[in-house]
Amino acid sequence: MGLVVQKYGGSSVxxxxxxxxxxxxxxxxxxxGHQVVVVVSAMGDTTDELIDLAGEVSxxxxxxxxxMLLTAGERISMALLAMAIKNLGHEAQSFTGxxxxxxxxxxxxxxxxxxxxxxxxxxxxxxxNIAIVAGFQGVxxxxxxxxxLGRGGSDTTAVALAAALDADVCEIYTDVDGVFTADPRVVKxxxxxxxxxxxxxxxLAASGSKVLLHRCVxxxxxxxxxxxxxxxxxxxxxxxxxxxxxxDQKMEQxxxxxxxxxxSEAKVTVVGVPxxxxxxxxxxRTIADAEVxxxxxxxxxxxASTGLTDISFTLPKAEGRKAIDALERAKGSIGFDxxxxxxxxxxxxxxxAGMKTNPGVTAAFFEALSNxxxxxxxxxxxxxxxxxxxxxxxxxxxxxxxxxxFGLDSxxxxxxxxxxxGR
Amino acid sequence: MGLVVQKYGGSSVxxxxxxxxxxxxxxxxxxxGHQVVVVVSAMGDTTDELIDLAGEVSxxxxxxxxxMLLTAGERISMALLAMAIKNLGHEAQSFTGxxxxxxxxxxxxxxxxxxxxxxxxxxxxxxxNIAIVAGFQGVxxxxxxxxxLGRGGSDTTAVALAAALDADVCEIYTDVDGVFTADPRVVKxxxxxxxxxxxxxxxLAASGSKVLLHRCVxxxxxxxxxxxxxxxxxxxxxxxxxxxxxxDQKMEQxxxxxxxxxxSEAKVTVVGVPxxxxxxxxxxRTIADAEVxxxxxxxxxxxASTGLTDISFTLPKAEGRKAIDALERAKGSIGFDxxxxxxxxxxxxxxxAGMKTNPGVTAAFFEALSNxxxxxxxxxxxxxxxxxxxxxxxxxxxxxxxxxxFGLDSxxxxxxxxxxxGR
Numbered sequence: 050m051g052l053v054v055q056k057y058g059g060s061s062v063x064x065x066x067x068x069x070x071x072x073x074x075x076x077x078x079x080x081x082g083h084q085v086v087v088v089v090s091a092m093g094d095t096t097d098e099l100i101d102l103a104g105e106v107s108x109x110x111x112x113x114x115x116x117m118l119l120t121a122g123e124r125i126s127m128a129l130l131a132m133a134i135k136n137l138g139h140e141a142q143s144f145t146g147x148x149x150x151x152x153x154x155x156x157x158x159x160x161x162x163x164x165x166x167x168x169x170x171x172x173x174x175x176x177x178n179i180a181i182v183a184g185f186q187g188v189x190x191x192x193x194x195x196x197x198l199g200r201g202g203s204d205t206t207a208v209a210l211a212a213a214l215d216a217d218v219c220e221i222y223t224d225v226d227g228v229f230t231a232d233p234r235v236v237k238x239x240x241x242x243x244x245x246x247x248x249x250x251x252x253l254a255a256s257g258s259k260v261l262l263h264r265c266v267x268x269x270x271x272x273x274x275x276x277x278x279x280x281x282x283x284x285x286x287x288x289x290x291x292x293x294x295x296x297d298q299k300m301e302q303x304x305x306x307x308x309x310x311x312x313s314e315a316k317v318t319v320v321g322v323p324x325x326x327x328x329x330x331x332x333x334r335t336i337a338d339a340e341v342x343x344x345x346x347x348x349x350x351x352x353a354s355t356g357l358t359d360i361s362f363t364l365p366k367a368e369g370r371k372a373i374d375a376l377e378r379a380k381g382s383i384g385f386d387x388x389x390x391x392x393x394x395x396x397x398x399x400x401x402a403g404m405k406t407n408p409g410v411t412a413a414f415f416e417a418l419s420n421x422x423x424x425x426x427x428x429x430x431x432x433x434x435x436x437x438x439x440x441x442x443x444x445x446x447x448x449x450x451x452x453x454x455f456g457l458d459s460x461x462x463x464x465x466x467x468x469x470x471g472r
Numbered sequence: 473m474g475l476v477v478q479k480y481g482g483s484s485v486x487x488x489x490x491x492x493x494x495x496x497x498x499x500x501x502x503x504x505g506h507q508v509v510v511v512v513s514a515m516g517d518t519t520d521e522l523i524d525l526a527g528e529v530s531x532x533x534x535x536x537x538x539x540m541l542l543t544a545g546e547r548i549s550m551a552l553l554a555m556a557i558k559n560l561g562h563e564a565q566s567f568t569g570x571x572x573x574x575x576x577x578x579x580x581x582x583x584x585x586x587x588x589x590x591x592x593x594x595x596x597x598x599x600x601n602i603a604i605v606a607g608f609q610g611v612x613x614x615x616x617x618x619x620x621l622g623r624g625g626s627d628t629t630a631v632a633l634a635a636a637l638d639a640d641v642c643e644i645y646t647d648v649d650g651v652f653t654a655d656p657r658v659v660k661x662x663x664x665x666x667x668x669x670x671x672x673x674x675x676l677a678a679s680g681s682k683v684l685l686h687r688c689v690x691x692x693x694x695x696x697x698x699x700x701x702x703x704x705x706x707x708x709x710x711x712x713x714x715x716x717x718x719x720d721q722k723m724e725q726x727x728x729x730x731x732x733x734x735x736s737e738a739k740v741t742v743v744g745v746p747x748x749x750x751x752x753x754x755x756x757r758t759i760a761d762a763e764v765x766x767x768x769x770x771x772x773x774x775x776a777s778t779g780l781t782d783i784s785f786t787l788p789k790a791e792g793r794k795a796i797d798a799l800e801r802a803k804g805s806i807g808f809d810x811x812x813x814x815x816x817x818x819x820x821x822x823x824x825a826g827m828k829t830n831p832g833v834t835a836a837f838f839e840a841l842s843n844x845x846x847x848x849x850x851x852x853x854x855x856x857x858x859x860x861x862x863x864x865x866x867x868x869x870x871x872x873x874x875x876x877x878f879g880l881d882s883x884x885x886x887x888x889x890x891x892x893x894g895r
Binding site: 065068069099102103105106107108109110111113114115117118120121122124125127128129131132133135136141142143145148169193195 | 488491492522525526528529530531532533534536537538540541543544545547548550551552554555556558559564565566568571592616618
């Protein structure tokens with residue numbers, strides 16, 4: 050029996066009842082002979098309440114102080130969880146990110162983990178304790194200031210600790226039963242995936258799947274830590290994410306892992322760009338300097354008559370204003386006619402390593418969209434993913450059509466709950 | 473211009489408005505040229521809410537986890553306060569007790585400060601920042617666990633930091649205007665004291681005055697740190713507590729500093745104790761082994777006919793049950809007739825270094841009580857204090873009578889607000 054890292058999101062520990070339920074699950078794992086390290090998020094709405102308080106005090110809270118404030122949330126949940134476990138007759142100790150040795154850079158509110166030195170956690174579990182660690186937080190290497198890891202940070206904490214402790218598995222407990230072949234809120238016949246490779250999971254996460262965040266999967270792949278995503282409510286087997294399927298997971302390999310969609314992006318088109326070297330570079334240097342992250346990039350063939358072309362890219366809606374402002378300021382030096390901004394778009398992505406060796410996948414994808422009368426505005430592909438941009442209002446229909454066309458529909462109609470994973 | 477440590481209690485930072493008001497006061501001190509270190513308690517009811525949460529999860533929360541939980545409170549208030557100060561255009565950084573170098577023993581929930589190593593605080597203020605430090609908390613020397621200092625802990629944090637930083641003064645901001653010659657809720661004509669010695673303040677604190685706790689004053693006396701107790705609402709000059717009066721404080725020396733009272737104690741009488749060596753020792757060893765703190769002890773002259781005597785002592789009502797149980801269990805080995813328990817008592821104390829050189833004080837005190845028809849049940853004295861125990865229901869009348877008799881009444885009738893100081 051080895052060491053298991055379990056992570057519980059805010060919705061799993063939203064109140065005293067939730068904390069007690071989670072405590073029982075943790076004690077079960079301990080009783081079955083494992084060493085157990087638990088990473089926990091802040092309770093339910095705690096983080097939002099703290100953000101509101103900050104807003105009442107200052108319109109632009111300092112990053113350092115904002116992190117100090119928010120980390121109070123996990124402090125509360127982890128102490129309560131340790132109490133609840135002790136109340137079940139098992140020893141437990143809670144540790145802050147700093148105490149657990151989660152060392153980060155100094156980028157407040159979105160710090161990256163540089164190193165994990167879990168000496169105290171190792172000692173605690175070796176002494177027979179269940180160690181409870183605050184997710185989402187760390188301490189900066191240079192200034193020893195408290196930092197937070199940004200969205201989905203608790204999952205990353207769990208995977209990083211699992212890597213540093215050489216855990217057998219990192220279990221991510223959430224309010225859904227696992228990773229599905231599509232968003233069950235959109236596709237009623239979406240199936241739970243029993244096993245998926247790191248690569249496919251990375252593409253799904255990058256394409257709009259919310260269950261696991263990209264950085265967490267990336268970390269797990271780098272250190273080869275199997276992730277088991279499962280429900281903290283049902284206790285059922287969920288989805289395993291790993292390099293290779295093991296045991297009965299082998300049966301589960303599929304050409305296509307799933308269909309993801311994303312309606313959180315907008316499209317910017319730079320119209321009338323001179324078709325000459327350096328133009329695209331100037332545009333995307335401008336965007337990068339504005340610290341805007343972009344997703345897809347497409348350049349049309351230039352019209353021979355004018356020598357001008359259009360360049361389109363997608364980006365999070367929240368960053369649209371910043372990108373447009375930066376490009377407008379640089380209009381003179383870059384040289385283009387105009388900008389078009391469109392936030393009524395959606396992206397549908399088909400993900401699966403099988404498409405590398407199955408040439409018909411692309412054709413079947415476009416046929417399915419065509420049969421559903423979905424017009425394609427942009428196309429972008431990777432080795433194991435095809436993404437298209439469409440109008441936002443046809444996204445749901447498009448996802449269902451593609452899901453059915455690739456034989457992903459399940460036989461049963463049972464409803465599944467699908468939601469966020471906390472932070 | 474030197475370094476000032478300011479402490480703000482929970483009632484001063486109960487909400488966003490309170491935090492902003494306190495931020496302005498802090499910035500004023502900084503603008504006047506001081507280096508400023510601020511110690512802050514948890515906001516208003518935060519601590520009570522966290523205690524309630526713990527109760528929902530576990531009937532007997534672990535001391536270590538309870539401290540981890542409670543310290544979330546100051547984390548929130550200090551981060552918000554730092555944000556509010558930065559919003560006024562000044563630089564501020566918040567620090568946990570651990571970051572501020574508050575080293576304690578491992579007695580969770582009631583830890584004692586062993587050492588203060590404020591290197592980070594010194595660096596922060598030398599760089600021009602206002603440093604905000606979490607009150608009430610520290611880190612244990614041996615296990616590096618988070619600890620809390622118990623009741624009034626934030627005041628102790630402030631005085632200990634002031635000592636370690638060699639501050640000019642430790643300002644304790646609270647919701648009253650200072651230390652009064654009596655509790656203004658009982659004595660309408662109580663006067664604010666402008667200056668009081670550490671010794672008299674220690675006696676007042678030990679006799680029921682709630683404004684400053686005994687351990688905080690004790691710490692300040694040991695390191696000779698002047699304390700200025702004042703209101704965070706009015707901004708008026710409050711009460712200075714120090715070794716020697718300075719400047720215009722000299723005018724303020726009085727024979728009697730004030731009248732304190734306390735109705736939180738009960739009286740235990742051990743009846744029929746053999747009047748021979750070792751009996752009292754056996755009784756108080758029993759009490760000490762039960763970890764009960766006692767206050768006054770009085771032994772009557774034994775009756776010649778029986779060779780038996782009675783021993784009475786006072787103790788906090790909350791510890792009465794524990795003391796009685798311990799004595800009953802030891803009844804056989806100690807040897808006494810019976811126990812009497814009385815929680816309808818009150819204590820009135822007259823405090824002032826002047827009584828050392830004024831032999832008439834004791835007589836005048838008893839005459840004042842007699843004129844008010846107050847019957848005295850127990851008497852106990854120190855060099856600068858006389859205390860009597862009476863029935864609880866005559867305490868208020870007794871305090872007023874003594875206050876008037878010693879010329880402490882103020883000329884004005886203006887109402888003053890009087891309350892707790894947070895923790």
